Amino acid sequence: MRNPFARALTLTILTAIMLTGAAGSALACGGLVTPSGTINLLKTTTLAAYHEGIEHYVTSFEFAGDGSEVGSIIPLPGVPTDVIKGGDWTLQRLIIETQPQPEATGVQFLAADSAGRAEVLLEKKIDALDITVLKGGAVEVGNWAREHGYFLPPDAPEMLAFYADRSPIFLAARFNAERAANRGVQTGQGTPIHVVIPTPNPWVPLRILALGRKDAEVVQADVYLLTDRRPETLPQAERSKGFDENQRGLIQEVSEPASSTLLADLRSDRGMKWLPESGMWLTYIRINETAANLKHDLAIDASGYGRPSPLAAGYPAASGAAPWPVIWTVMAALVAVAFLMVLTDPAVRRQAARVFRR
Amino acid sequence: MKLRAAAAAVALTLLVGAAAASRGAAARANAGTVHIKIHYSTFAPGSLDVEPGETVRFVIRNTDPIDHEFILGDEAVQLAHEEGTEAHHAPRPGEVSVPAGETVITTYTFPQTPGELIFGCHLPGHYDFGMRGTVTIG
Numbered sequence: 001m002r003n004p005f006a007r008a009l010t011l012t013i014l015t016a017i018m019l020t021g022a023a024g025s026a027l028a029c030g031g032l033v034t035p036s037g038t039i040n041l042l043k044t045t046t047l048a049a050y051h052e053g054i055e056h057y058v059t060s061f062e063f064a065g066d067g068s069e070v071g072s073i074i075p076l077p078g079v080p081t082d083v084i085k086g087g088d089w090t091l092q093r094l095i096i097e098t099q100p101q102p103e104a105t106g107v108q109f110l111a112a113d114s115a116g117r118a119e120v121l122l123e124k125k126i127d128a129l130d131i132t133v134l135k136g137g138a139v140e141v142g143n144w145a146r147e148h149g150y151f152l153p154p155d156a157p158e159m160l161a162f163y164a165d166r167s168p169i170f171l172a173a174r175f176n177a178e179r180a181a182n183r184g185v186q187t188g189q190g191t192p193i194h195v196v197i198p199t200p201n202p203w204v205p206l207r208i209l210a211l212g213r214k215d216a217e218v219v220q221a222d223v224y225l226l227t228d229r230r231p232e233t234l235p236q237a238e239r240s241k242g243f244d245e246n247q248r249g250l251i252q253e254v255s256e257p258a259s260s261t262l263l264a265d266l267r268s269d270r271g272m273k274w275l276p277e278s279g280m281w282l283t284y285i286r287i288n289e290t291a292a293n294l295k296h297d298l299a300i301d302a303s304g305y306g307r308p309s310p311l312a313a314g315y316p317a318a319s320g321a322a323p324w325p326v327i328w329t330v331m332a333a334l335v336a337v338a339f340l341m342v343l344t345d346p347a348v349r350r351q352a353a354r355v356f357r358r
Numbered sequence: 359m360k361l362r363a364a365a366a367a368v369a370l371t372l373l374v375g376a377a378a379a380s381r382g383a384a385a386r387a388n389a390g391t392v393h394i395k396i397h398y399s400t401f402a403p404g405s406l407d408v409e410p411g412e413t414v415r416f417v418i419r420n421t422d423p424i425d426h427e428f429i430l431g432d433e434a435v436q437l438a439h440e441e442g443t444e445a446h447h448a449p450r451p452g453e454v455s456v457p458a459g460e461t462v463i464t465t466y467t468f469p470q471t472p473g474e475l476i477f478g479c480h481l482p483g484h485y486d487f488g489m490r491g492t493v494t495i496g
Binding site: 141155161 | 397398399421422423424425458459479481482483484486487489
């Protein structure tokens with residue numbers, strides 16, 4: 001890739017792929033919610049880059065077509081300062097950098113009770129996508145989604161609570177069928193978005209990928225991290241067995257300094273000038289896990305201290321011990337009273353005195 | 359003797375406490391009314407005991423931000439609703455929609471013969487998700 005001609009050729013190929021709509025970077029890294037309740041099982045691709053205290057979250061939404069409106073909900077670690085159209089080739093360029101590419105033709109990129117209301121922090125139209133950033137608890141955000149025509153599967157209430165307990169910020173995105181038709185958006189065509197989130201504690205939502213899926217279904221996703229230092233993650237990704245499709249879990253396929261050509265290519269994409277020209281670390285984690293086992297998010301410690309936050313990953317707080325049941329408190333009190341009665345009984349005390357004299 | 363009596367009292371206390379702590383999960387209709395809470399797409403309690411011929415008033419509270427149903431009946435009733443196409447229907451005894459965040463009431467008279475009925479939600483994916491419970495008659 002050091003050859004300028006090769007670089008230009010790569011970008012040309014990428015552009016051609018996107019124009020034909022064949023490059024399905026697919027659904028966003030969020031829970032897909034559809035009016036019919038059907039869940040699309042395509043692979044998702046996401047870049048979570050962290051530089052100078054800001055998480056840049058780039059993902060792509062795929063148009064499902066047929067006039068149906070498909071929505072997606074993404075939990076965010078903080079309030080975004082902006083949501084812009086994502087670059088045209090960032091996700092595809094990362095795939096080319098990190099994954100074995102076929103040499104011949106036939107290339108296919110796999111792509112409550114509460115009456116409270118969610119607060120709408122930001123609304124934006126990006127091409128045919130309607131983006132809304134919401135702040136609220138699980139019930140408020142769930143109510144907003146329901147009232148706005150999103151279909152929420154039965155596991156959504158618990159899933160929303162899992163996220164809202166840590167960060168009450170959600171991004172809802174949905175294609176507007178009329179605008180999609182007017183713009184000639186084809187089924188399967190992706191629209192990338194780029195969310196800018198100042199946060200001291202970056203994380204990537206993974207568990208939401210299992211929303212609406214049966215336990216045995218396999219969730220597939222590609223997560224790219226670009227950080228100032230080699231990051232530590234929680235859960236820790238497993239060592240790769242060489243792009244083995246049968247390997248389950250969070251698999252670290254690549255962990256290396258980002259090449260200058262990669263960074264130059266990414267910097268030349270829309271909205272990517274913030275990326276340094278050098279000194280970034282590239283990590284590629286392949287998710288290939290059953291929905292039943294995808295119980296946590298990906299916490300990232302990019303500080304170099306190697307201490308990713310268990311809370312950010314969705315593990316219970318250390319102090320979150322189960323409450324002591326009332327019945328056991330009552331029992332303990334009764335036992336204590338009985339014990340005192342025994343001790344204060346004169347006959348018992350005389351007998352004890354005799355025992356000790358022996 | 360007093361020591362033995364005291365020890366017996368302690369043992370009895372433990373026994374009563376343990377029995378109370380391990381009380382069965384099945385709830386009984388209390389004065390003909392059963393309160394059922396729906397939270398995270400799960401019914402609580404998940405099992406009930408009723409007397410044959412008993413009339414029970416079910417007070418069903420949905421704490422979720424999504425709609426649910428409470429359909430009480432035998433397997434055939436559950437199957438009919440699972441395969442049915444009614445998104446909503448008029449309330450029938452033991453069959454009600456429970457909108458998000460709301461509380462609804464339905465009254466049902468159980469048959470005279472002992473047996474078991476099921477209550478469940480048949481909105482898309484909910485029954486498969488495990489949204490069901492049992493009522494033991496007798």
